[in-house]
Amino acid sequence: MLIDGLQCGHFDRDAFEALRRGNVGAVTITAGFWEDVTESLDSIGRWRDLCTANADIAEIARTAADIRRIAGEGKLAIIIGFQNTELFGNRIRLVELFAELGVRSVQLTYNNQNCYAGSCYEAEDSGLSRFGRELITEMNRAGILVDLSHVGNGSTLDAVRFSKKPVAVTHANADSLFPHKRNKTDDVLHALRDNGGIIGCATYRNITGDHYCATIENWCTMVMRTVEIAGIDHVGVGTDRSHNFTKPDYDWMRMGRWTRGVDYGAASAAKPGKAAPPDWFPRVEDIGKIEGGLAAVGFTPEEVAKITHGNWLRVYEAVFAS
Structure with missing residues (x-):
């Protein structure tokens, strides 16, 4: 099987069936993304309803065994998962409650610096704050994976080195x-x-590039080169x-409530x-083409299994509360 470390959008039964x-x-x-505590609770409620209505094809998982x-x-x-820490409302005790x-899975920052760390889009990366260290400690304890995808590289290094459990990009x-x-x-x-963590290689064109998006072989070659850097x-x-x-949806994702202007995120004015x-x-x-594509560029069956699901399961087993 394949485990996808992150997707977004408005899921429905058609999406569930396509993924299967x-x-x-x-x-x-x-x-x-930018939802506050109450809005995040509403979102979780909608997801519970969606999975209940489609219980024959989808179910919320809490553990690797699930x-x-x-x-x-x-x-x-x-x-x-959430792509920002707004759901915690700057209250350390809410980490356990949301768990x-x-x-x-919760991303430490989205596209803006917050009280925990610096974002990848800030001119200067502030690094992991005192509150950020407290948050990671609590997320480790509660069984929530620390996601660092939109976090600045300096803050990411701080977080990777501070966390007592594997983290993820x-x-x-x-x-x-x-x-x-x-x-x-x-x-x-x-x-x-x-750290024992993992990077999930993306297919989003703005951060992958036209060359690696052109064919499945090109994308899987990118994965192979990433393995050469980070390890199988x-x-x-x-x-x-x-x-x-x-x-x-794109306007909310990129601009939320924080600007009157225009922000393009990973896109551009062009x-x-x-x-x-x-x-x-x-x-x-x-x-579903990924498994065959990985084999075609030279990965062994054992390596394909690690990339498609085994590495994620190892991290989930180490992090999620049992």
């Missing part, structure tokens, strides 16, 4: 392969390896695929709208 056709056994969804069981039953395991509600690529503020430098990937045990898949997104999916990945179910 692509042999996806588990996916971390994005339950929020993922194995749900996927083994031919269903899609849903891992609840009890099933939240299993759920959806990004190596900056040495495609330079972008959202991607991670080799020293970060080396630290991630030393520390690379997975994190497509950053979105479902049913429209302009208001390419302000939705990025085209990779040429090899026009339909959601085309994610």
Whole structure:
């Protein structure tokens, strides 16, 4: 099976069915970007309702054992994740409460610096703050994976070295392969390896580039080069695929409530709208091409299994509360 370390958007039954056709056994969804405490609770409630209404095909997973069981039953395991820490409302005790509600992955910052750390888009990276260290300690204790995808490289290094449990860059690529503020430098990937963590290689064109989006072989070659940097045990898949997104969704994702102006996120004024999916990945179910693509560029069956699901399961087993 395939585990996707991060997707976002408005999921529905059609999305669930397409993912299953692509042999996806588990996916971390994005339950929020800028949502506050109450809005985050609403989002979790909607996800519970959605999974209840589609219980024959999808189920929320809280542990690695849940993922194995749900996927083994031919269903899609849903891992609840957030791409920002707004859900905690700057209250350390809410970490445990949200963990009890099933939240299993939270990104330390989104596109702006916050009280925990610096974002990849700030001119200067502030590093991990005192509160950030407290938050990581609490997330480690509560069984929530620390996601560092949009975090500045300096803050990411601080967080990787401070965390007592493996951390993740759920959806990004190596900056040495495609330079972008959202991607991670080799020293970060080396630290991630030393921490026992994982990077989920993305397919989002703005941070992957036209060359690696052109064919499945090109993208899998990028994965192979990432393995050369981080090691075979520390690379997975994190497509950053979105479902049913429209302009208001992109505006919220990029600008939230924090600006009256325009922010393009990983896009640009020249390419302000939705990025085209990779040429090899026009339909959601085309994610199923990844396993064969990895084999075609030279990965052994054992290595393919690690990249497609084994490495994620190892991290989840080490982090999620049992």
